[in-house]
Amino acid sequence: MSHELDVVNGKATMAYVGQTPWHGLGQSLQPGSDIETWRKESGLDYSVLHADAMYRLTDAEGNVTYQEFPGRKTLYRSDTMVPLSVVSKDYKVVQPAEVLDFFAQLSDIGGFQLETVGALKGGLKIWGLARIDDGAPIIAEDIVRPYVLLATSYDGSLATTARLTSIRVVCNNTLSRAYSSDSKSVVKVRHDAHFRPDDVRRQLGIFSGQWEKFQIEMRRLAEAKIDNDFADTFLATLLSKRAAKRPDGSYPDVRKSRGYKEVMALFHGGARGHEMVKGTAWGLVNAVTEWVDHSRGRTPETRLDAAWFGAGNDLKTSAFTNMLDVIA
Structure with missing residues (x-):
């Protein structure tokens, strides 16, 4: 695990x-x-408890003493006693x-x-x-x-x-x-x-009215028809903004990346529920979200963390908001 x-x-x-x-x-x-x-x-x-953060000093004779780290505390779990982190004493x-x-x-x-x-x-x-x-x-x-x-x-x-x-x-x-x-x-x-x-x-x-507003925006995407050329350009642009530069300062061709290929395969029929949204902006956005949630990352655990709290969540949100902008 x-x-x-x-x-x-x-x-x-x-x-x-x-x-x-x-x-x-x-x-x-x-x-x-x-x-x-x-x-x-x-x-x-369990509860998250705290203790003074300490550090160990060893003198030339091998004598060991402990000193408090001023302004810092260690957080640890009450069930396993495993330390979690060292944080400021003001950390709530x-x-x-x-x-x-x-x-x-x-x-x-x-x-x-x-x-x-x-x-x-x-x-x-x-x-x-x-x-x-x-x-x-x-x-x-x-x-x-x-x-x-x-x-x-x-x-x-x-x-x-x-x-x-x-x-x-x-x-x-x-x-x-x-x-x-x-x-x-x-x-x-x-x-x-x-x-x-x-x-x-x-x-x-x-x-x-936040949920109602969200529904209206999703329906706008579901009603917007797009073709393969549009999907290619949109996805390449979306992924290029997150690609790492090569040593020479250039960017790789994202169309050769695993992510690009997998998202396009989902958009072209591999996605769950494809028949309801095929050929639409909503279908492409959901191809991105399905890839992030179900394929991107090494394990289900890293995938979950990224999809809700990290780069995966940012990518999905950008796909949605950018799509709203380009079909406006």
Whole structure:
């Protein structure tokens, strides 16, 4: 098992309800399980504790002493006692229990269903995903469902982040939409500030028109017909912006890359649900998202981390927003 996935006593720190999620990881729970069951079965029934950061000194005679590292503390897990990171003493920890309680409160509000929670990178990142409602068809029977994702980290690599995201049912493709002019679609709480769940829920604007706006944009893409030349140019441009330069300063031909070939193969008929969206801008965007979620990366664990929190998420979001711009 990859080091990306957190495993304790042979059990993956992840749980889900319903069908096996797109990442294929974790323990299956019964629908309606209470939050304590989620806490135990997901492996998130621990706390993140802290201790003074120390360093060891050895003098010329071999005598060992320990000194405190001023202004720093070590975070570690209460269940395994394994250290997570060394951070500033001002670093505010959001406990696993707080993440789960955030979703428990959403369930109490009504309509929200927790579907998956877990940890990655030995517990350096934890997250939860809850479905807001049953979704809506974008075209024909192509259903997309809205979700709220909450994640935090214990090494400063990710602010505590809550955002609206979506899953396309036919293929489990995930896609987030961030509006630069409207902070209600993404809320970030830095680790030098306190996490206040009620404030985050209010800022998310869960009951605002964000989901409706997202649906309108997806339908615009589903109605926009594109040809092979358009798809080639769009994808080559998208991938070229992320290609690493050669030693001579030039860029490689992305059309020869595995990613380009696999995305184009999906667009030309290999994608799940292809018949509903073939020859459309929505079909090409979903070819990108399917590749990121289901093929890109070495393992399901690294793929999940990148698709939600890293370069994969950025690539999917860019594909969506850039496509909206070019078909406008």
